[in-house]
Amino acid sequence: MNEMAPISREERVEKLKGLGCSRKRVEDVRFTQGKGNYVDDLKLPGMLHGDFVRSPYAHARVKSVDKSAALALPGVVAVLTAEDLAPLNLHWMPTLAGDKQMVLADGKVLFQGQEVAFVVASDRYVAADAVDLVVVDYEELPVVTDPFKALQPDAPVLREDLQGRTSGAHGDRRHHNHIFLWEAGDKAATDEVIASADVVAEEMVYYHRTHPCPLETCGCVASMDTVNGKLTVHGTFQAPHVVRTVASLLSGIEEHKIRVISPDIGGGFGNKVGVYPGYVCSIVASIVTGRPVKWIEDRMENLTATAFARDYWMKGKIAATKDGRITGLSCHVTADHGAFDACADPSKFPAGFFHICTGSYDIPVAHVGVDGVYTNKAPGGVAYRCSFRVTEAAYFIERMIEVLAIELGMDAAELRAKNFIRKEQFPYHSALGWEYDSGDYHTAWDKALKAVGYADLRKEQAERVEAFRRGETRKLIGIGLTHFTEIVGAGPVKNCDILGMGMFDSCEIRIHPTGSAVARLGTISQGQGHATTFAQILASEIGLPADSITVEEGDTDTAPYGLGTYGSRSTPVAGAATAMAGRKIRAKAQMIAAYLLEVHDGDLEWDVDRFVVKGAPERFKTMKEIAFASYNQAIPGVEPGLEAVSYYDPPNMTYPFGAYVCVMEIDVDTGVHEIRQFYALDDCGTRINPMVIEGQVHGGLTEALAIAMGQEIAYDEIGNVKTGTLMDFFLPTAWETPHYTTDFTETPSPHHPIGAKGVGESPNVGGVPAFSNAVHDAFRPFGLRQSHMPHDHWRIWKIARDLGLHG
Amino acid sequence: MIPAAFEYHRPTDLQAALATLQEFGDEARVIAGGHSLVPMMKLRMATIGHLVDLRAIADLKGIRIDGAAVRIGAMVTQQELIADAALARAAPILRETALQIADPQVRAVGTIGGNVANGDPGNDMPALMQCLDASFSLVGPNGSRAVKAREFYEAAYVTAREDDEILVAIDFAAPGGGYAYEKQKRKIGDYATAAAAVTIRKDGTACSAASVAMTNLSDVPVWSKAAGDALVGSACGPADVGRAVAAALADIAPTADNRGPAEFKRHAAGVVIRRAIERAWSRA
Numbered sequence A: 001m002n003e004m005a006p007i008s009r010e011e012r013v014e015k016l017k018g019l020g021c022s023r024k025r026v027e028d029v030r031f032t033q034g035k036g037n038y039v040d041d042l043k044l045p046g047m048l049h050g051d052f053v054r055s056p057y058a059h060a061r062v063k064s065v066d067k068s069a070a071l072a073l074p075g076v077v078a079v080l081t082a083e084d085l086a087p088l089n090l091h092w093m094p095t096l097a098g099d100k101q102m103v104l105a106d107g108k109v110l111f112q113g114q115e116v117a118f119v120v121a122s123d124r125y126v127a128a129d130a131v132d133l134v135v136v137d138y139e140e141l142p143v144v145t146d147p148f149k150a151l152q153p154d155a156p157v158l159r160e161d162l163q164g165r166t167s168g169a170h171g172d173r174r175h176h177n178h179i180f181l182w183e184a185g186d187k188a189a190t191d192e193v194i195a196s197a198d199v200v201a202e203e204m205v206y207y208h209r210t211h212p213c214p215l216e217t218c219g220c221v222a223s224m225d226t227v228n229g230k231l232t233v234h235g236t237f238q239a240p241h242v243v244r245t246v247a248s249l250l251s252g253i254e255e256h257k258i259r260v261i262s263p264d265i266g267g268g269f270g271n272k273v274g275v276y277p278g279y280v281c282s283i284v285a286s287i288v289t290g291r292p293v294k295w296i297e298d299r300m301e302n303l304t305a306t307a308f309a310r311d312y313w314m315k316g317k318i319a320a321t322k323d324g325r326i327t328g329l330s331c332h333v334t335a336d337h338g339a340f341d342a343c344a345d346p347s348k349f350p351a352g353f354f355h356i357c358t359g360s361y362d363i364p365v366a367h368v369g370v371d372g373v374y375t376n377k378a379p380g381g382v383a384y385r386c387s388f389r390v391t392e393a394a395y396f397i398e399r400m401i402e403v404l405a406i407e408l409g410m411d412a413a414e415l416r417a418k419n420f421i422r423k424e425q426f427p428y429h430s431a432l433g434w435e436y437d438s439g440d441y442h443t444a445w446d447k448a449l450k451a452v453g454y455a456d457l458r459k460e461q462a463e464r465v466e467a468f469r470r471g472e473t474r475k476l477i478g479i480g481l482t483h484f485t486e487i488v489g490a491g492p493v494k495n496c497d498i499l500g501m502g503m504f505d506s507c508e509i510r511i512h513p514t515g516s517a518v519a520r521l522g523t524i525s526q527g528q529g530h531a532t533t534f535a536q537i538l539a540s541e542i543g544l545p546a547d548s549i550t551v552e553e554g555d556t557d558t559a560p561y562g563l564g565t566y567g568s569r570s571t572p573v574a575g576a577a578t579a580m581a582g583r584k585i586r587a588k589a590q591m592i593a594a595y596l597l598e599v600h601d602g603d604l605e606w607d608v609d610r611f612v613v614k615g616a617p618e619r620f621k622t623m624k625e626i627a628f629a630s631y632n633q634a635i636p637g638v639e640p641g642l643e644a645v646s647y648y649d650p651p652n653m654t655y656p657f658g659a660y661v662c663v664m665e666i667d668v669d670t671g672v673h674e675i676r677q678f679y680a681l682d683d684c685g686t687r688i689n690p691m692v693i694e695g696q697v698h699g700g701l702t703e704a705l706a707i708a709m710g711q712e713i714a715y716d717e718i719g720n721v722k723t724g725t726l727m728d729f730f731l732p733t734a735w736e737t738p739h740y741t742t743d744f745t746e747t748p749s750p751h752h753p754i755g756a757k758g759v760g761e762s763p764n765v766g767g768v769p770a771f772s773n774a775v776h777d778a779f780r781p782f783g784l785r786q787s788h789m790p791h792d793h794w795r796i797w798k799i800a801r802d803l804g805l806h807g
Numbered sequence B: 001m002i003p004a005a006f007e008y009h010r011p012t013d014l015q016a017a018l019a020t021l022q023e024f025g026d027e028a029r030v031i032a033g034g035h036s037l038v039p040m041m042k043l044r045m046a047t048i049g050h051l052v053d054l055r056a057i058a059d060l061k062g063i064r065i066d067g068a069a070v071r072i073g074a075m076v077t078q079q080e081l082i083a084d085a086a087l088a089r090a091a092p093i094l095r096e097t098a099l100q101i102a103d104p105q106v107r108a109v110g111t112i113g114g115n116v117a118n119g120d121p122g123n124d125m126p127a128l129m130q131c132l133d134a135s136f137s138l139v140g141p142n143g144s145r146a147v148k149a150r151e152f153y154e155a156a157y158v159t160a161r162e163d164d165e166i167l168v169a170i171d172f173a174a175p176g177g178g179y180a181y182e183k184q185k186r187k188i189g190d191y192a193t194a195a196a197a198v199t200i201r202k203d204g205t206a207c208s209a210a211s212v213a214m215t216n217l218s219d220v221p222v223w224s225k226a227a228g229d230a231l232v233g234s235a236c237g238p239a240d241v242g243r244a245v246a247a248a249l250a251d252i253a254p255t256a257d258n259r260g261p262a263e264f265k266r267h268a269a270g271v272v273i274r275r276a277i278e279r280a281w282s283r284a
């Protein structure tokens, strides 16, 4: 063996590619070569293909389903309907939100695109032809797509299965289309403050229905091995272990006989958290036929039938003193959940963490109430690139601040700074019950305003308004401000669970004799780059190079139990488990090193990649040497091998924050906008990989741009989806995407082992209000207070017209 | 998004293509780039028993420029229109328009023939062809004929072409002078919210000829004779342009869709037409 020349400490640190290193993403080698392995790439011998007959109606009785013509088509193996699933009690399934949902239409359909029958055929094309041959006799029923109309006394009854049930999983139901009322805060005190305040701004803020629209749609391959009784399901699952548990509970197959595998996933954004009828039908079909069954939805099915996001009508009141000190906040939400309550929130939080809606501000009293409502729309309400309902909350408070600034005649940047929670107030207890772990908002805000030259921007804007009034230009400038606070990393087992499963996460590490390692986690990357960044956490903890550490996720037969990846929880929870497991490795390594160096444990100190005898720097054992020793030496009192596992129950959530500024030019005649500048400062605590952070910020901002400026799931009055293809559903390309300037401050989380907070979703949470506020701000001088998203051309044009700017 | 089964034919000359169309009648349809037809088939809005691919027919390719006379084969792709240097000199408005169609992937395959034959009011080439007063050469079982672009479009997806005729080429005289194709759209790959093609010739300080046509503002492309007339003889000052815009707007009938209500489209059309005229005049 060639001993290398001794290298400096800095060189040793660099070699690890640990925390703080902009290490290139190891995943990209295969992704950029088209060598990823997605579920639709999987082809098993004898595999059958499933496809759905879906309802063209938003509300109808299903009088009969005639499958004879379909069954007669050569290659068709089976056509499943609710009647076939009923004996197995699988025609309905529980949702994550404590409701239940039809797997296949049981007597009626409740939204356009609802699954009515599942065709199984030898070939994908035959399956599609057979779908056309299934004859369904529908009787149309009155449709409600508006949650306010759904709550009127004479509104049609949507959920006949719940008739007469005056309470549900989250308390009382006061109307046949009402799901729950969920509240937080002190209503009486808030009402009192608002009633006696100097100034109260009141506004209805609507965050429209949209969709995560991952590039890869949802799908699975279910494969029942009839010989050994083992069910394997490959699928697009953001939480594979939860899927295994649910599959076991629903099917009665023991959990050790089920293996769930999430291969490469082409984006999830919350869309792939829930359990869909396609999974259940594929599993049943595989059990019945004894052959593997693949189901992959197409883009239209994805947009119309699998989980949507948002659709929150938020009525707010914000109270303040004359000089702009906020004294209270109230919010009532009418939440449109669609036909079934299939939100993917921790069980005890039917409105997610919406009560983070006091945002970055020190607001003494507050109250929120959220009414969940059924309508004839697709179920969902997932956290689209955000923690549970946090984007809605951030949008709400950041609009209310702007509206209050208008009411007070004050600059919105100044109003924010005046009300920020101050650095010395952390840990901060919010009026709605959260404990913010850390923050330094004023520093971030000042840095952001300085970076964009805020005062000059305002001057330029005022000059532009004058020029516009003189008829010299038809373009206005909008300056969109946002200071957001997120709540991510669900979460402490004491109050966070999904279907009873505590929201801890896990990491298991095995060090190989020659000093490389494999780490397996309970999370699953969908593009976030876990294989890159988790190896970096570990490299810094155990002193082996990140390049020598394989990170594996997504196979329930090998990975330790975890709750999956969504809500920016991977780094706060599984990342913490990784660090903790690494520390266990290091503790054992220290004992081995002490034995090898013939000193006491306490006489050693850790130095980058080795244990060194205190005061004798020439005496050390590297981690690589220790790893080998752990396998080849009999060390008294120490077991052979070097492995560790950690299940991490986080003591609190983490609270990333950021300051964003968007400068937009708007043509008042065409509604066309151009983003001239976008500055994004993120504070995600300790920065594991700055390049990955920047990539996450760019992606999140681009999804925010999409949502704010055009993306929506729109329905007409009879419940037809109007935006079911990418022609109408806005997915920005490089062309529409502006240049982003990223920046940061670093306020580590005090309770996280490495101080990291999570960043994947921040830019979407903060980006949406920044873009939207820019549009509003452009028209503020002409009297605009509130105009609902998405701000596509015609809606911007309408703002201008309604303000009389078209002459 | 899976089409129904179909038979695929790939003739290598026009006569064979026409014969296949004859043989299968209603069941057969020609396919060019497939970027309008295949999406309809995948949505099962079109079920076609026999697809007759025109790609292997050499006669349908090529751009020929002879003085002012321009002839473009039906199977010339939008990308080829963009890349052709001689065409860019003779009639630069084709390049300007083609660059605003869809995205590079679509343009690499979609053809000018498919774009004008399709009959979708959202297609950009038909209005341009009306602006240029192009004529379409059709060949059918009874020989060939030419139809003016201004007389070709009858309603959405309904054109003067008979089912058994194939569009072989497009002819027009390079207009000279100033030109502009101005298009407002929501994003790359989108059809127009409003678009206008304008050509203008200038004689001294006055406009000597002008042609104005519009995309996606009615169920067919709209050539506004009145708009052109309003400009001829004028110096294209703001009032003249205003009159032309008013005349053009009188000829359109936009309808509401996801891009917005008719009222908005009318307003946006006014801006788009004005900009097209101003840009064309500035280049005249």
Ligand SMILES: Cc1cc2nc3c(=O)[nH]c(=O)nc-3n(C[C@H](O)[C@H](O)[C@H](O)COP(=O)(O)OP(=O)(O)OC[C@H]3O[C@@H](n4cnc5c(N)ncnc54)[C@H](O)[C@@H]3O)c2cc1C
Pocket: B029, B030, B031, B032, B033, B034, B035, B036, B037, B038, B039, B054, B074, B075, B100, B101, B102, B103, B106, B109, B110, B111, B112, B113, B114, B115, B117, B118, B122, B123, B124, B125, B165, B166, B167, B168, B189, B190, B191, B192
């Ligand atoms: C994402 C996307 C975005 C798009 N955006 C735009 C846009 O912005 N502007 C725009 O103008 N277009 C747009 N298109 C349409 C695109 O330009 C098509 O390529 C074009 O409309 C049709 O040309 P094609 O060669 O693909 O024809 P095909 O799809 O093959 O054919 C279209 C129709 O014309 C008929 N046809 C084709 N060639 C002939 C012929 N020689 N003789 C007789 N009949 C014929 C076919 O039978 C068919 O009915 C878009 C398409 C996509 C997929």
